[in-house]
Amino acid sequence: MSQASTGVATGEVSPKLGYAATLLVAALWMVPFLWMLVAAFNPESIGAGMASLVPSYIPTLANFREAWASADFPRYGLNTTIISLGILAVQVVTITLAGYAFARLEFPGRTLCFYLFLLQLMLAPVVLIVPNLTTIARLGLYDTLLGVMAPYFVSAFGTFLMRQAFRAIPRELEDAALIDGAGVFQRIGFIYLPLARPSLVAFSIVSVTAHWNEFLWPLMVINSPDLRPLTVGLASFTRGAEGAQAWGVIAAGTLLVSAPLLLAFALFQRAFVNSFVSSGIK
């Protein structure tokens, strides 16, 4: 649909007043970030004056040095990376196969299967935290990164996303490959997956963002400090620094933990926004 044909381009959507209000709210929305930045580079980490939103000092990295020294952020970052990418790697396989089945194959119980998948959409593993923890323990995965990852290896949302993408691909392409003698995995791998790349990218961004930021489930599964992801590490780090009222150090630690995704967003803004919009599917 061309932009010119929508109400959007003619600017008839909102009254001018709305824009002024937005400016005001935007200023309000910025405050937490602004404070994080100002406090993180403040040479004073403790005491009065931490509430300033205007830097009145020469910026220093002292808070970052202290945060870096008091928590093993590189290790947490590595754990988070392993968790997010590990989940994604398995998900790509499961959602591609299931997505193909839903998109291109007719089988008895298809509607029932659809609803069974839909069930997972509402029952995030974190809701079933207690029984899932028992399962993880029985599988011998308690206090392992694999235990954090396993409940997310299948994604109903991803399956539906891939199904939509696969449906939009002309069957003729697959038929041509079929005639050439390509097996089902070859057809999925060489025809469907490359053409569904935008959806796959969208899913990857949403999935990695979600698991990068996840807290409660890893908190339950992980016991060893060495295996903590960033979020769990930050929570315990904040608890320690809060007692010392070291707000500058907390701000620096928070910035360290938030930086990877913020940086990725700065680099791939459009992809991020598009992926979150397509997570609404349609």
Next chain:
Amino acid sequence: MAQAVFTAGRTSAWSAPRWRPRQASVLAFALLAPSLLFLALFTYWPVAQVLWQSMHGQIRVGGPQAYVGLDNFQKLLADAAFRKALVNNLVYALGTVIPSLVLALGFAMALVKTTRVNALFRALFFLPVLIPLVAAASIFLFLFLPNVGLIDYHLAKLAISGPNWLGDPDIALWSIMALTIWKNAGYYMLFFLAGLQAVPADAYEAAILDGAGPWQRLRYVTLPYLKPTIGFVLVIGLLNVVTQVDHVFVLTKGGPSDSTNLLLFYVYQQAVENYDAGRAAAGTLVMLALLLVVTASSLRTLERSFGEKEP
């Protein structure tokens, strides 16, 4: 659709002779097997377990599990902390989803034109979505600090003595809700931005010719077109509020006097701090029931979004 292709053997390319229905079914279930295995392990089996556990418990401390009927539910209902968590979660759900939705719609309408400045504002509203909820909570911990914290400090400049945002049982839940709204509004904004693209210009032009003012255009043009988006955001939002409690951990631990306790946090407390598996399971079942109500009442919206029905 494809069913007809198989059974009637029409000359659609897909009815290539090597694909008989039975083969297609075998293949389909083979492809679904990995997903179904994980769904069974981490969705269906846990639900069954919760059902079983909710009716079992230890009659003596340290004793074996025994059937206790509806005991766990009775204990649950008798527990003031649980009732508080239930009410809190309802207040929290309505008090965060609806304001976030209204704000998101406002942001989207104001920023729908693609200009450089608007792109910047969109990014600004979207940033909270990207930072972990625990990180947001760490920042808000200082914002809400009594007296010296960011909010109270600036209120003091206006000669207003700010309340104890997280320490006052009447205010704490609302403080936490403010954080949730800050975190989510930008996410919902994206859906509305996408939804607004689908409103045809003619609709606005016709409305203007008919002499419709801005509010009438909103009421009779924009909102009707956005109805599916509003429905979807509502569902996503309501499903989210039950599963997000990270900020409660960092900010209040459910206190003061359970004023910020939410269902999932209550379940966590029962399971991890009180070792009461039966009550935790009963609590989980209440959560599942609520989620089921939301999902069932929105099945049409979900089906449309995830496209089981043909367009």
